[in-house]
Amino acid sequence: xxxxxxxxxxxxxxxxxxxxxxxxxxxxxxxxxxxxxxxxxxxxxxxxxxxxxxxxxxxxxxxxxxxxxxxxxxxxxxxxxxxxxxxxxxxxxxxxxxxxxxxxxxxxxxxxxxxxxxxxxxxxxxxxxxxxxxxxxxxxxxxxxxxxxxxxxxxxxxxxxxxxxxxxxxxxxxxxxxxxxxxxxxxxxxxxxxxxxxxxxxxxxxxxxxxxxxxxxxxxxxxxxxxxxxxxxxxxxxxxxxxxxxxxxxxxxxxxxxxxxxxxxxxxxxxxxxxxxxxxxxxxxxx
Amino acid sequence: xxxxxxxxxxxxxxxxxxxxxxxxxxxxxxxxxxxxxxxxxxxxxxxxxxxxxxxxxxxxxxxxxxxxxxxxxxxxxxxxxxxxxxxxxxxxxxxxxxxxxxxxxxxxxxxxxxxxxxxxxxxxxxxxxxxxxxxxxxxxxxxxxxxxxxxxxxxxxxxxxxxxxxxxxxxxxxxxxxxxxxxxxxxxxxxxxxxxxxxxxxxxxxxxxxxxxxxxxxxxxxxxxxxxxxxxxxxxxxxxxxxxxxxxxxxxxxxxxxxxxxxxxxxxxxxxxxxxxxxxxxxxxxxxxxxxxxxxxxxxxxxxxxxxxxxxxxxxxxxxxxxxxxxxxxxxxxxxxxxxxxxxxxxxxxxxxxxxxxxxxx
Numbered sequence: 001x002x003x004x005x006x007x008x009x010x011x012x013x014x015x016x017x018x019x020x021x022x023x024x025x026x027x028x029x030x031x032x033x034x035x036x037x038x039x040x041x042x043x044x045x046x047x048x049x050x051x052x053x054x055x056x057x058x059x060x061x062x063x064x065x066x067x068x069x070x071x072x073x074x075x076x077x078x079x080x081x082x083x084x085x086x087x088x089x090x091x092x093x094x095x096x097x098x099x100x101x102x103x104x105x106x107x108x109x110x111x112x113x114x115x116x117x118x119x120x121x122x123x124x125x126x127x128x129x130x131x132x133x134x135x136x137x138x139x140x141x142x143x144x145x146x147x148x149x150x151x152x153x154x155x156x157x158x159x160x161x162x163x164x165x166x167x168x169x170x171x172x173x174x175x176x177x178x179x180x181x182x183x184x185x186x187x188x189x190x191x192x193x194x195x196x197x198x199x200x201x202x203x204x205x206x207x208x209x210x211x212x213x214x215x216x217x218x219x220x221x222x223x224x225x226x227x228x229x230x231x232x233x234x235x236x237x238x239x240x241x242x243x244x245x246x247x248x249x250x251x252x253x254x255x256x257x258x259x260x261x262x263x264x265x266x267x268x269x270x271x272x273x274x275x276x277x278x279x280x281x282x283x284x285x286x287x
Numbered sequence: 288x289x290x291x292x293x294x295x296x297x298x299x300x301x302x303x304x305x306x307x308x309x310x311x312x313x314x315x316x317x318x319x320x321x322x323x324x325x326x327x328x329x330x331x332x333x334x335x336x337x338x339x340x341x342x343x344x345x346x347x348x349x350x351x352x353x354x355x356x357x358x359x360x361x362x363x364x365x366x367x368x369x370x371x372x373x374x375x376x377x378x379x380x381x382x383x384x385x386x387x388x389x390x391x392x393x394x395x396x397x398x399x400x401x402x403x404x405x406x407x408x409x410x411x412x413x414x415x416x417x418x419x420x421x422x423x424x425x426x427x428x429x430x431x432x433x434x435x436x437x438x439x440x441x442x443x444x445x446x447x448x449x450x451x452x453x454x455x456x457x458x459x460x461x462x463x464x465x466x467x468x469x470x471x472x473x474x475x476x477x478x479x480x481x482x483x484x485x486x487x488x489x490x491x492x493x494x495x496x497x498x499x500x501x502x503x504x505x506x507x508x509x510x511x512x513x514x515x516x517x518x519x520x521x522x523x524x525x526x527x528x529x530x531x532x533x534x535x536x537x538x539x540x541x542x543x544x545x546x547x548x549x550x551x552x553x554x555x556x557x558x559x560x561x562x563x564x565x566x567x568x569x570x571x572x573x574x575x576x577x578x579x580x581x582x583x584x585x586x587x588x589x590x591x592x593x594x595x596x597x598x599x600x601x602x603x604x605x606x607x608x609x610x611x612x613x614x615x616x617x618x619x620x621x622x623x624x625x626x627x628x629x630x631x632x633x634x635x636x637x638x639x640x641x642x643x644x645x646x647x648x649x
Contacts, residue, residue: 042467044631061470069467075460080307091299092468136464 001040001050003033009199010036013050016194016204018144018175023166025190025207026179027283033199034179035072038148041177042069054144065093068142072149072179074133078122083108085121086135093140100139107135111161127158134162138169145169147178151185163189187279197287207279214282219256220247222271223263233259247275296469300477301484304452308485317445318489325493329504341404344370344382353393354383357408367396374398381405432570432592435520438493439588440563442486442528446535449482450552453539453630462630471627479532479619486528519604520591523611527587530615531559533622540629541637551636558584566592573598581607583614 003011011033018024028034039045041052043064052059077085083104090100108114111131116124121132130153137147145166151159166189170176177194180186186193193210195203203210218239221227227246231238236259240247250256263269308314342360345351346367354361362379364370370382374396381402386394395405456462456474465474494517501510538552562585569575570592579589580603590607593599629642 039463044463044467065468067467069464071460071463071467073460073463075456075463077307077455077461078459079311080303088299088303089464089468092296092465 001037001047001052003036003040003045003048011199014196014199014201016201018177019192020175021170021173022191023170023176023178023189024192024194025186026177026194026196027183027186027279028196029287032196034196035148037196038146038179041146042067066140066143068137068140068145070133070137070147070150074130076121076129076132076136079120081118081120082113082124082132083117086132086139089136090139095140103139103141104135107138110165111135126153127155130154131158134165138165143174145174145176147176149180150178151180151182159185183279183283195283195286202286210282211277214277214285217250217256218247218275218277219250219259220245220271220273220275221259221263221269223266224268229266230259233262293470293473296473297477297480300469300474301481304478304481305485308448308481321441321489321493322496325496326500326503329500341380343405344373344379346370346382347385349385350383350393353409359405359408371396383409428596429570431595433567435591436563436566436588438490439524439527440559442490443531443559445486446482446528446531447552449478449532449535450539450548451545452478453536454542454545454548457540457543457630458545466631471630472623475536475623475626478536479529482532483529487525490524519594522608523587523591526608526611526615530583530611530618531555533619534558537622537625540626541642547636562588581610583611586611
């Protein structure tokens with residue numbers, strides 16, 4: 001899909017897939033086009049080029065009604081009661097009254113909100129309002145989940161609860177697409193990654209495959225005494241040196257065994273291992 | 288899971304809106320004000336104007352006889368001095384004294400001002416014959432026009448609630464979830480339907496209470512006077528209200544914050560206020576009233592008033608109603624496009640041109 005605002009092109013041939021049962025992390029800098037992409041998927045914005053397809057057919061209003069969406073700009077009726085509101089949204093999504101009520105009760109229980117079911121939303125703390133927002137996105141058992149920054153504003157315990165809920169949904173076969181700027185969270189949660197930069201896709205694919213593809217082989221070594229000698233080893237580029245600890249890239253091939261042998265010859269080795277590039281590093285590299 | 292059709296989405300939106308409104312205090316407060324005003328208007332004139340039987344002191348049998356022939360209360364006293372004292376104390380409105388030198392044979396003594404009610408009562412009015420009597424007298428015409436105009440004005444202004452409800456959804460951003468779930472037009476239709484039903488319900492209850500109020504105020508006669516105009520007021524009121532409701536909803540959709548609502552709704556406010564003043568001020572100007580009875584925004588008040596006076600030909604209200612209906616359809620179509628185009632635009636007030644061009648949500 002492509003999209004412009006006035007003369008500025010904000011999305012340029014953005015294309016990616018989400019797969020059933022997998023959690024896809026959608027990562028990009030501020031203003032890179034994440035929210036615009038999600039809004040187009042949900043039909044809140046129109047694309048200026050391209051189409052959104054679901055199960056090999058273009059997405060229409062009745063199809064979209066079966067999607068679950070949590071917008072970045074959170075919004076609920078402040079004066080409406082929690083349970084009533086979630087039930088109402090379920091009915092808007094096409095649930096019959098009994099199912100809407102049953103799903104609401106189950107979700108409030110799962111997100112530990114049962115005690116607040118009859119309170120107006122405005123009486124809840126921001127974190128709890130956020131949980132209600134998640135209930136609102138899930139109440140109709142959506143076929144596809146799209147969550148824009150679902151973790152911002154949540155405390156660590158709430159994050160775990162929400163993570164659990166999302167994993168359950170994915171395990172049930174629902175594709176989950178979520179954006180986040182908290183890269184460690186994305187790293188913990190997602191199976192696939194879509195990295196967007198300046199309105200264009202920078203990288204996409206399985207998280208492990210991306211890791212393998214990006215970042216040179218990197219090792220960490222901790223010894224007794226000073227590790228400065230590693231600098232003089234052939235084919236080694238030191239990335240970080242801090243007394244006894246050194247992080248280095250091996251330029252020719254993944255073999256760091258000569259360095260380890262040298263270290264053992266020189267004395268005690270406390271740590272030796274491969275450093276897996278973090279998402280943040282991949283992210284910095286591809287954008 | 289079956290999808291929500293346009294109409295079932297509309298119904299859900301309307302139901303929620305009605306629930307939210309009737310649970311709010313402001314709905315019941317404004318309705319209470321209407322009911323109190325209705326009863327006050329029916330009963331209070333009787334209470335304050337009720338002891339109109341002015342008491343006058345009379346001196347002498349001629350005076351007593353003259354007063355007895357009127358509605359005035361006579362209080363016979365012995366002497367002129369005694370009568371003067373009562374007048375000074377304010378015990379009586381005036382004193383009526385026999386006076387041979389006066390052409391009427393009577394003299395009226397009052398304290399500081401000429402007692403018009405007393406003198407008028409004592410004057411003998413010649414018999415009047417009207418060659419072409421008006422169907423309804425001017426005082427009643429004024430009263431009824433004013434009542435119609437006021438009722439329409441009050442309810443049309445309460446349409447501001449629609450604009451507020453739209454802004455609330457924009458301000459809280461729930462509109463994004465709603466727009467992703469149901470067609471935006473269903474949101475608009477549901478809202479207009481909800482407020483229209485609430486308003487018609489209130490007007491219906493007020494209409495049922497009117498005979499009770501009038502009877503309580505002993506003014507049952509007014510009811511039989513209003514009834515013929517009322518029949519025409521209903522269809523005009525319904526179409527006129529929905530027309531304005533569509534405009535109020537656009538006024539709400541153009542802004543993202545309650546504070547900005549005043550500026551975006553100023554046009555609608557004008558369209559509500561101007562016909563109100565037009566009809567109240569120009570009710571004796573046939574030309575202006577005729578024009579107003581065809582302009583969709585004032586037709587709701589002007590045409591029933593003309594019908595009440597029995598002026599127009601039978602086809603006129605139908606033509607006016609037809610124009611109103613056409614304006615309503617056009618307005619709803621334009622409103623639906625503007626609403627769609629501006630609903631998801633946040634930040635500053637959306638300009639009309641941009642709202643028109645921005646109608647892009649499927």
